[in-house]
Amino acid sequence: MFSELFLPVLMVIFMLVVGGYAVAVLDRLVASALGVPQAGGIWLAPMARGAWLLTQHANATEAPDWRAWRLAPALYLALAAGGLAVVPWSASLVATDLVTSVVLWGSVEALATVVIFLHGWSANSLLALIGGYRYVALGLSYILISMFVLIGVALPAESLQFTQVVASQEGLWNVIRQPLGLPLFLIVGLGMTFWGPLNLADSTDLAGGTASEISGPPRLVWDMARAAMLVAFSGVAATAFLGGWLGPWLPGPLWISLKMLAVLSVLLLLGRLLPRLAPERCVTLMWVVLLPLSFIDLVWAGIGALL
Amino acid sequence: MxxxxxxxxxxxxxxxxxxxxxxxxxxxxxxxxxxxxxxxxxxxxxxxxxxxxxxxxxxxxxxxxxxxxxxxxxxxxxxxxxxxxxxxxxxxxxxxxxxxxxxxxxxxxxxxEGRRGSAHRLLPDEPPNPWEGEGDFGQGGEGMMGGVPYGRPMAMNMEDDIRDGLTLDSLTFRLGPFFFAFPPGMAAEITLQGDLVQTWKTQLAPYPQPLDEVFFDARQRPVPIAEVELARARHHLHQLFHALHLAGLENVSLRTLRLAHGLSTSSTLDGLRRALSRRGFFRLTAGGGVLGPEQARMIGGPAARAAGLDDDLRAEDAGYRRLGFSPVCQTAGDTHARWRQLLDEIDQSLHLARLAERDRVHTERTGSVETPRGPWSARRPADASALFDELLPGLEWGDALATVASLDVAGLADQPVGTRPSGESRAVRGGTGNDV
Missing domain, CATH: 3.40.50.12280 (Rossmann fold)
Known part of the structure; x- marks a missing residue:
């Protein structure tokens, strides 16, 4: 009973909290290294910010869709939790080892589009709505790429189960076997988590976009959910391309944690180094360049699986 | 506890x-x-x-x-x-x-810590316009459509799409005068379809912007060219700082600001230019906003030179001619060309400042000066924000804001930086306002 019900829930909650905190600290470290001033201790700053948001009131806008507005951050956090639940920490330590866990991750990506649009739309406010519109335009583009890339890693495993995908990388990690896969998937990750250059939904030109009208605890939940989604994505990327828990000397959970940290660092660094792409360029890039590349990746993976 | x-x-x-x-x-x-x-x-x-x-x-x-x-x-x-x-x-x-x-x-x-109470609301917590809803959903019109429930029209498809035929509901709203991405004081009424600007009407012009005192002095008497050019470069760097924040490049925007704060004749732009180029600022970010020749002439200054017009009052000054000055220009006239132009002009200003400092060269022509905002001869450069009304429709929101950031449209104030606007009361250092 404990191992089937409570342990998975505890694992996911632990990852939501620790992962969210790790993202906040790492992002501040990256910012500090790049010359953005940081006050006080980098380790305490995320908690001070969380405390401030807890003391701040949740504001109202003129006639919002209250239920949807309040639910959207929680739903996004739940989606991140769903993603984290299918990341295997070792051959036996998985919150939920579904035989269709790759498909479940695909549904998380698709539902994220719905939840983010809901967040922007339900505020009944202009800049938030534009953020929602933009995300839908972008979401359609990246989901297709993600689908092809993930089918690519499922082919050598002959399974849609992440534990099998890891097991199939025993001899050679997918990052080498399918060289186009990880770079494409990282771009998908920036899009899906609307981070850095692909942050079109909560961007500076929209004064925070879908989050431009929220304050207090809902904003804290939204920020945590965004951080948790980055962690979940890093977990899936490490599982699908970097051999998951595989590695010499160290225990499996430590290996995947290190790999997730590496992916997170790359995403956060890209987020701080690159400017935000213009939406039209972004969609053109996705459809004209990256989607054909994902076809090639899939064909490459298919030929590799046949040989 | x-x-x-x-x-x-x-x-x-x-x-x-x-x-x-x-x-x-x-x-x-x-x-x-x-x-x-x-x-x-x-x-x-x-x-x-x-x-x-x-x-x-x-x-x-x-x-x-x-x-x-x-x-x-x-x-x-x-x-x-x-x-x-x-x-x-x-x-x-x-x-x-x-x-x-x-x-x-x-x-x-x-x-x-609870030692200071929160401020209170100033306005009653009610919609700014009375409720005029009718119908099953309070929308004010027939069925699900139409009506002005809070004095504003429902988002409805009332105008043809001006881009690709994908007609979305039009959304009309007013933004400003404190929207961070607008020039200070500017407000506009905008209609969007999706994130495409359908119409733009500038309603409040930005505040007149004050310039460094040296540009005022240059109209009266010869001043050291090094001083003028450093002030010009600083002004352009400040504009770039705002644009880089808007583009999501926070660390480079702060780097730009630090460069502006510590600007001297030994400063160089190479590092900043390289960083912008490597990070794709000229290729990846929002652009558009092409100025025609008439529009370029109306704004003047670097924006005009970015559109290929080589008007620059410095070319008529013997002091500048001795330093080998000739205007630098771009041809495209769009947002990215304006950023390239600005960087070229900052570079040029630093170069001129170095030469002028070495040879102690002063301006020789009085009565007119090329300000960072444009030529100031008989009249100060005037507000050109009305230009946005014709320039921005058809652009996506990101492109429109990038265009706004790249154009220095505010007119010049009649007093330099640091001068209190006339009529302002005497400063009360650390004082408090009155109670109700």
Whole structure:
């Protein structure tokens, strides 16, 4: 009973909290290294910010869709939790080892589009709505790429189960076997988590976009959910391309944690180094360049699986 | 106990400040941006302190009240070089720029620790327009369509799409005069379809912008060219700082600001230019906003030269000619060309400043001067914000804002930087406003 019900829930909650905190600290470290001033201790700053948001009131806008507005951050956090639940920490330590866990991750990506649009739309406010519109335009583009890339890693495993995908990388990690896969998937990750250059939904030109009208605890939940989604994505990327828990000397959970940290660092660094792409360029890039590349990746993976 | 601990902890973080810019208030932004304890935020919902910087003209007071009421509880306000409204309780006024970061930190800390009460709402909590809804869903029209339920039309497909035939509902709204991405003081009524600008009508022109005193002096008497060119480069770097923040390049924007603060004849632009180029600022970011020849002439200055017009009053000054000056130009006339132009002009200004300092060269022509905003001969460069009305329709939102950031459209103020606008009351250092 404990191992089937409570342990998975505890694992996911632990990852939501620790992962969210790790993202906040790492992002501040990256910012500090790049010359953005940081006050006080980098380790305490995320908690001070969380405390401030807890003391701040949740504001109202003129006639919002209250239920949807309040639910959207929680739903996004739940989606991140769903993603984290299918990341295997070792051959036996998985919150939920579904035989269709790759498909479940695909549904998380698709539902994220719905939840983010809901967040922007339900505020009944202009800049938030534009953020929602933009995300839908972008979401359609990246989901297709993600689908092809993930089918690519499922082919050598002959399974849609992440534990099998890891097991199939025993001899050679997918990052080498399918060289186009990880770079494409990282771009998908920036899009899906609307981070850095692909942050079109909560961007500076929209004064925070879908989050431009929220304050207090809902904003804290939204920020945590965004951080948790980055962690979940890093977990899936490490599982699908970097051999998951595989590695010499160290225990499996430590290996995947290190790999997730590496992916997170790359995403956060890209987020701080690159400017935000213009939406039209972004969609053109996705459809004209990256989607054909994902076809090639899939064909490459298919030929590799046949040989 | 737990609550008290939480509040004390909250007081330790960076202070989220939403700046409302009055006349000559934008210098405050650049000062605070480099302060590690202050976080300038773009939305009033994300702030703990509302900072009113500079004198807010009477026609912007109503929007200021609305912005004031958008800050979530608990919040407080602080007025910088501006007299707080008499009916506000316990509102501090600060006049010394160096005291400002400390005052903001103190205000936030006192607020969090309960030693200072939250500000109160100024307006009644009711819709700005009366409810005029009718029908099953209160939409005010027939069926699911039409109506003006709160005095504003429903988002409806009333205009043809001007881009690709994908017709979305039109959404009309007013933005400004305190929207961070607009020139200070500017407000516009905009209609969007999706994120495509359908119509743009500038309703309030930006405040006239003050320039460095050296440009005023140059009209009266010969001044060292090194001084003029450093002031010009600094002005352009400030414009670039705002644009880079808008583009999401926070670290490079702060680097630009640091360069502007420490600018001297030994400064170089190479590192900044390389960073912008490597990070794709000229290729990846929002662009558009091509100026035609007439429009370029109307704005003048670097924007005109970015569109291929080589007008520059410096070419008529013997002092500049001795330094080998000739105008640099681009041809494309779009947003990216304007950024390239600005970087080229900063480079050129630094080069001229170095030569002029070495040879002690002064300007020789008085009565006119090429300001960073454009030529100032008989008349000061005037406000050109009405140009946005024809330039921005057809652009996506990101492109439109990038275009706004790349164009220096505000007219020139009649007094240099640091001069108090006429009619402003005497400074009361650290004083407080009156009680209700």
């Amino acid at each position: 737990a609550v008290s601990w939480l509040h004390k902890f909250a007081a330790r973080g960076r202070v989220p400040v939403f700046p409302v810019l009055g006349k000559q208030g934008d210098g405050v932004l650049r000062h605070l941006a480099l302060s590690p304890r202050i976080e300038l935020v773009d939305s009033p919902r994300h702030a703990s302190v509302l900072l009113v910087a500079g004198e807010v003209p009477a026609d912007r007071c109503e929007p200021l009240r609305r912005v004031h009421d958008q800050l979530p509880y608990p919040f407080t306000t602080l007025w910088f070089r501006s007299e707080p409204w008499p009916h506000l309780e316990r509102v501090a006024r600060i006049d010394d720029l160096d005291d400002l970061p400390g005052a903001l930190v103190t205000a936030h800390r006192e607020l969090m």
